[in-house]
Amino acid sequence: MDTGKNIVLKLEHLTIKFGGLIAVNDFCLEIEKGELVGLIGPNGAGKTTVFNIVTGQYEPTSGTVLLEGRDITGWRPHLIAASGIARTFQNVRLFTGMSVLDNVLVSQHLRLRSPFLSAALHLPDYAREERHVRAKAMDLLERLELTPFAKELAGNLPYGQQRRLEIARALSTNPKLLLLDEPAAGMNPEETTRLMRFICRIRDEFSLTIFLIEHDMRLVMGICERIRVIDYGISIAEGVPDEIRRDSRVIAAYLGEGGE
Amino acid sequence: MGKHFFAALRRHLNTFLTLMLVGLLFLALRWANTRLDDFTLRILRTGAVYIVAAVSYNLINGITGQFSLGPNGFMALGGYVVALLMLPVPQKQFVWFLEPLIWPLNSFSFASTWYFFGLSLLLAGLMGAFGAFLVGIPSFRLRGDYLAIATFGFGEIIFVLANNLIPLTNGPLGMKGIPELASVYWCFGWAVIATLVVSNIANSSYGRAMKAVRDDEVAAEAMGVNVFQAKMLAFVVSGFFAGVAGGLLVPLITTISPTLFTFTMTFNLLIIIVLGGLGSITGSVITAFSFAIASEVLRAVESPMNIGPIHIPGIAGMRMVVFSALLVLLMIFYRRGIFGQFELSWDWIRSLLTKAAGEEVRKKWTRGKTSS
Numbered sequence: 117m118d119t120g121k122n123i124v125l126k127l128e129h130l131t132i133k134f135g136g137l138i139a140v141n142d143f144c145l146e147i148e149k150g151e152l153v154g155l156i157g158p159n160g161a162g163k164t165t166v167f168n169i170v171t172g173q174y175e176p177t178s179g180t181v182l183l184e185g186r187d188i189t190g191w192r193p194h195l196i197a198a199s200g201i202a203r204t205f206q207n208v209r210l211f212t213g214m215s216v217l218d219n220v221l222v223s224q225h226l227r228l229r230s231p232f233l234s235a236a237l238h239l240p241d242y243a244r245e246e247r248h249v250r251a252k253a254m255d256l257l258e259r260l261e262l263t264p265f266a267k268e269l270a271g272n273l274p275y276g277q278q279r280r281l282e283i284a285r286a287l288s289t290n291p292k293l294l295l296l297d298e299p300a301a302g303m304n305p306e307e308t309t310r311l312m313r314f315i316c317r318i319r320d321e322f323s324l325t326i327f328l329i330e331h332d333m334r335l336v337m338g339i340c341e342r343i344r345v346i347d348y349g350i351s352i353a354e355g356v357p358d359e360i361r362r363d364s365r366v367i368a369a370y371l372g373e374g375g376e
Numbered sequence: 377m378g379k380h381f382f383a384a385l386r387r388h389l390n391t392f393l394t395l396m397l398v399g400l401l402f403l404a405l406r407w408a409n410t411r412l413d414d415f416t417l418r419i420l421r422t423g424a425v426y427i428v429a430a431v432s433y434n435l436i437n438g439i440t441g442q443f444s445l446g447p448n449g450f451m452a453l454g455g456y457v458v459a460l461l462m463l464p465v466p467q468k469q470f471v472w473f474l475e476p477l478i479w480p481l482n483s484f485s486f487a488s489t490w491y492f493f494g495l496s497l498l499l500a501g502l503m504g505a506f507g508a509f510l511v512g513i514p515s516f517r518l519r520g521d522y523l524a525i526a527t528f529g530f531g532e533i534i535f536v537l538a539n540n541l542i543p544l545t546n547g548p549l550g551m552k553g554i555p556e557l558a559s560v561y562w563c564f565g566w567a568v569i570a571t572l573v574v575s576n577i578a579n580s581s582y583g584r585a586m587k588a589v590r591d592d593e594v595a596a597e598a599m600g601v602n603v604f605q606a607k608m609l610a611f612v613v614s615g616f617f618a619g620v621a622g623g624l625l626v627p628l629i630t631t632i633s634p635t636l637f638t639f640t641m642t643f644n645l646l647i648i649i650v651l652g653g654l655g656s657i658t659g660s661v662i663t664a665f666s667f668a669i670a671s672e673v674l675r676a677v678e679s680p681m682n683i684g685p686i687h688i689p690g691i692a693g694m695r696m697v698v699f700s701a702l703l704v705l706l707m708i709f710y711r712r713g714i715f716g717q718f719e720l721s722w723d724w725i726r727s728l729l730t731k732a733a734g735e736e737v738r739k740k741w742t743r744g745k746t747s748s
C-alpha cells in the first residue's frame with residue numbers, strides 16, 4: 117500500500133475568493149482508492165465550497181484538482197461527472213417533477229450512444245439502448261431497496277427515501293469518487309445508524325472512494341478512516357478519528373461555535 | 377422468457393394502437409373532407425396548426441422549463457418562406473407594385489404540387505430552427521433567464537423587418553392570393569408528426585435530460601447532463617415545428633402580413649399550453665384544438681347582442697377578454713393546468729381497463745360468496 121499509492125483525488129493548494137472573503141484557503145488533500153474520508157468544520161467553514169470546486173460548480177481562484185492524475189480544474193460540471201465524480205447535495209436537490217426511476221435514468225444520459233434523431237424517431241437502436249438503461253436503473257433501485265417507489269414522483273417521497281434516492285442517482289452515473297454533503301442531516305439516531313451501514317455497504321459493493329461532509333460526530337467518528345478539519349477555509353487538523361477527538365484546535369473551533 | 381415475450385408484445389401493442397388511432401383519424405378526415413362545409417373545415421385545419429405550434433412550444437416551456445416568448449417570430453419566418461416560395465410569379469408581379477420583389481424570388485416560384493409544398497414546409501421548419509439556433513446560442517450561454525427577453529426581442533425584430541423590408545415582404549400590405557394548399561391532410565399530418573416526435577423526445581433519454589434541467593439545473597449538470605445542449609436541442613426542435621406551423625397557416629388563410637404573427641399569437645399559445653398543463657403533450661393537443669374551435673364559437677360574443685332589454689354593441693377583441701379571464705381563473709383554481717403533467721397514454725388506459733376488470737371480478741366473487 118505504501119509503495120505505488122493509488123491516488124484517486126488530489127487537491128493542490130485550492131483557494132477561492134468571493135469578493136473579499138477567502139472561503140477556502142490553500143486547501144491540499146490526497147484521497148486513496150477505496151478510502152472513506154471525512155471533512156468536518158463549523159458552519160460556513162468552506163466545506164461545501166470545497167465540494168463545489170471539485171465538481172466544477174465553482175472555479176478556484178488558484179490551485180488544481182486532479183482526478184487519477186488528470187487535471188480537471190475548471191472543467192464544466194457535466195464533464196467532471198462523466199469522468200467519474202458524483203455528488204449529493206446538502207439540501208436535497210432531486211428532480212421533483214420526475215419519477216424515482218427517471219431520476220436515476222437521468223444519470224445514465226451521459227453514457228448514451230444513440231444520436232438525438234434516433235431518439236426523436238424512436239428508431240430500433242435507440243429502443244434497444246433505452247431497454248438496456250431501464251433494466252440497469254431498475255437493478256440499481258432494487259439494490260438500494262427503492263423498487264417499491266420506482267413510479268412515484270421523487271418530490272412525493274418521504275425525506276429519508278429522498279436522501280437515499282439522491283445517493284442512488286449519484287451512483288447511477290457510475291462514479292469512482294462519491295461526494296456526500298451532510299448525508300445524515302435531518303435524520304434521527306436510528307436512521308443515522310442505518311445510513312452508516314448503508315454508506316459502508318455501497319463503498320464495498322460499488323468499489324467506491326468516498327469523501328463526505330458531516331456534522332453528526334457519531335457518523336464521522338464511526339465510519340471515516342481519516343478526517344480533515346477546516347475552519348474559516350483553513351485546514352486545522354487531520355488524522356484518524358481518535359486523534360481528531362482529542363485535538364485541542366478542533367475542540368476550540370467547535371466550542372467557539374457554541375459547542376457541538 | 378414468457379415475460380420477455382409479453383414485454384415485446386406490449387411494446388409493439390402501443391405502436392400498433394397508435395397506428396390504429398392515426399388510421400382512424402385519416403378515415404375521419406376523409407369523411408370530413410367530403411361531408412363538411414369549407415367554414416367548418418377551415419376551423420378544423422386551424423385547430424391542427426395550433427396543435428403543431430402548441431406542442432412544440434410546450435417542449436421548450438413546459439418540458440425544458442425555459443421561458444420562451446418566441447413562437448410568433450419563428451412562425452413568421454416559416455410563414456414568409458412558404459409565401460415567397462408558393463406565390464405564383466404573376467401574382468408576385470401584381471402584389472409588389474411599389475417596389476419590385478428582389479431577384480431571384482421575383483422570377484421564380486414552386487409549382488403548386490404536393491411535393492413542392494412539402495419541400496417548402498421543410499424549408500419553413502429549417503428556417504424556424506435556424507432562428508431558434510441564433511437566439512439560443514447567446515441566451516443559453518449566459519447563466520440566468522435571458523431567453524424570455526431575447527425571444528420577445530426577436531419577435532419584435534421580425535415584425536419590424538417584415539414591415540420595412542418591402543422588396544422581400546411587401547411591408548404592411550403583405551401578400552395575398554397564396555394558393556390554398558394546406559389541406560386537412562397536410563395540417564393533421566403535421567399535427568400527428570409534431571405530437572409523435574415531441575412525445576418521443578420527451579420520453580427519451582434526451583427528454584429526461586430536458587426535464588432534469590427544468591427541475592434543477594445545478595443537479596442536472598452534476599449528474600452529467602450537458603445543460604446547454606439539452607436546452608438548445610429543445611429550442612431548435614421547437615423552432616422547427618413553429619416554422620412549419622407558420623408555413624401551414626399562410627396557405628390556409630391564403631394571405632400573409634406582419635400582423636398575422638404579432639405577440640398575440642404567442643400569447644394565445646401561452647394560454648393553450650398553460651391551460652393544457654405545462655409539460656403535458658396530450659394536454660396541449662386537446663387545448664390547442666379546443667382553443668381554435670372555441671375562438672370561432674366565441675366570435676358570437678363579439679357580435680351585437682340583446683340580453684333582455686339590454687343592448688350590447690359588438691365589441692371587437694371581446695374574445696381575448698374572455699380568454700384572459702379564463703386564464704386568470706385557471707391560474708387561481710388550477711395552478712397546474714387541466715392536465716398538470718399528466719399524459720394520456722395507452723398504458724394509462726390499459727391500467728384503467730385492468731382496474732375496471734379487476735373490480736368486476738371482485739364484485740362477482742363477493743356476490744358469489746354472499747349468496748352461497
Ligand SMILES: Nc1ncnc2c1ncn2[C@@H]1O[C@H](COP(=O)(O)OP(=O)(O)O)[C@@H](O)[C@H]1O
Pocket residue numbers: 134137139157158159160161162163164165166
Ligand atoms: N457563491 C458564493 N458567493 C459568495 N459567498 C459564498 C458562495 N458560496 C459560499 N460562500 C461563502 O463561503 C463560506 C463557506 O460556505 P460553505 O462552503 O457553504 O460552508 P459550509 O462549511 O457550511 O459548507 C460562507 O461564508 C459562504 O457564505
Ligand SMILES: [Mg+2]
Pocket residue numbers: 163164165206
Ligand atoms: Mg455546507
